[in-house]
Amino acid sequence: MVEIDYYQVLEIEKNADKQLIKKAYRKLAMQYHPDKNPGDKEAEEKFKTINEAYQVLSDDEKRSIYDRYGKAGLEGHGGFSRGGGFDDLGSIFEEMFGSAFGGGARSRQKKKSYTYNIDNAINITVEFNEAVFGCKKTINYKYKKACSTCSGTGAKDGKMSACPHCGGHGQIHMRQGFMTFAQTCPHCSGSGEIISSKCTKCAGKGYEEVSDEFEINIPEGIDNGNRMRVSGKGNIAPDGTRGDLYVQIKVKEDKHFVRYDNDIYIEVPLFFTQVALGDTIQIPGLRGELELKIPQATKDKEQFRFKGEGVKSVQGYGKGDLIVQINIKYPTSLNSEQEELLKKLQESFGIESKPHESIFESMFEKAKKWFS
Ligand SMILES: [Zn+2]
Ligand SMILES: [Zn+2]
Structure with missing residues (x-):
């Protein structure tokens, strides 16, 4: 029968220090723990051997006997236990891993005997x-x-x-x-x-x-x-x-104001002519009306920020901002007069009113060549 080499079991060198032995044991014990390998006899055997090796090598006295006389030196010396009396083995494990595997020493305290929480x-x-x-x-x-x-x-x-x-x-x-x-x-x-x-x-x-x-x-x-x-x-x-x-x-949520942290968001609907011409309007803020200047050519979804007009931090420092987001509205139907006016307006812009044309012209030419 070949004797097991404890150093090989823990996959360490003969001169490994205590720190290294502990580290090696932790790694292997976790890997082969029966909880992680239910029903696996081989893993269980391996786990026993790992524990045996650790019991000997983590103890200076036992380790020096083992180094000189091998396993035989430990027998009759009350050296290690295997098979029986594994309670102390359990406690080695618990000491190292806490109660990760159910009910460790820390939970041994008796609970007060009343039936409800005081909080x-x-x-x-x-x-x-x-x-x-x-x-x-x-x-x-x-x-x-x-x-x-x-x-x-x-x-x-x-x-x-x-x-x-x-x-x-x-x-x-x-x-x-x-x-x-x-x-x-x-x-x-x-x-x-x-x-x-x-x-x-x-x-x-x-x-x-x-x-x-x-x-x-x-x-x-x-x-x-x-x-x-x-x-x-x-x-x-x-x-x-x-x-x-x-x-x-x-x-509760508000119908118009949306809060995110200490910032407040509000959506402002604007008619397309308002953004085309530019405008100045009054909007509701948290603490009263605010004046919003809408520059010409404002885009849909564009945001304007009012510094410090948000919510005061509950921790007591600073205030959030009020953020206005533009939502451009277009007419859903036109009467004949409006249609006439808009057409006239479009014509007055000449080529600028059809920005797609100058871009697509060259693309049409290119595409023709691909298919000819
Ligand atoms: Zn009980
Ligand atoms: Zn009672």
Whole structure:
């Protein structure tokens, strides 16, 4: 039987330092982890060998014995484990990879035994202008507080029993191939306790709801999707701690103004003669009328920017712009008089009124040659 070379297993040189050994192990262990290769016996074998090699080579003492006497030197030395007692192997893995593969040491903390979150969240909708300029809003909402009968446990007379699935530990051990992982018990969510008979007052929920209202200042410039934290307005835990209330803002759209960040867009329809002649018009801004000068030969979709006429930043610095986009309108029908006038106008421009002709003339000539 050929003895396995631990250095070859980890694909490293004999003089590799600890850093390199760890790196090599991480890479290979991830690659051959049973979770990634379900049902693959070969990968499982390989994974065991990788772990065995790492156990020896990552330990200075074991490594020097191995270097001098080979694997035989480690036997009877209590040197390494394989097959049995893989709990410590699991912990090597967990230590290196955290809880990536389900329930690591970090989640071992027992959860507080009450049934609800102390932070609370609500949604409110405000008008477009309320968001732009800020406003006061009365918030009607409900918060939770511990059921007085069961002190928030949800259990009759507040009496909990040990969870039979995890024996009260809050954790269960899962075997994955030869590996053992600690996992939060799904039956008691890690508390180790379950309700054997429900509190009759709250039907096992553990809390009662209280209606309340308060006034909130919505700051100028708030935008759709912003969230405000109101401290001390959340739910109340059995021990009296009060969480926060998160207010999620939804802003209604306006018919004419479109907001993008702190900029405001507005479309201005103009008749084709207005852009041909040039014009000066009044347009609505957020804070009153604005004068828009339309130069001759303004194009469709052309934009004009009014600096600082947008929304004030909710963070308190600067203002956005108001951006006007031109939408040129043409007559949809002409009476005979208008048609007459337009024809006269066109003629008065002579060749300039038919810009396509001078361009296409040369192209017609060229195309003729292609087909002759
Ligand atoms: Zn109760
Ligand atoms: Zn349990």
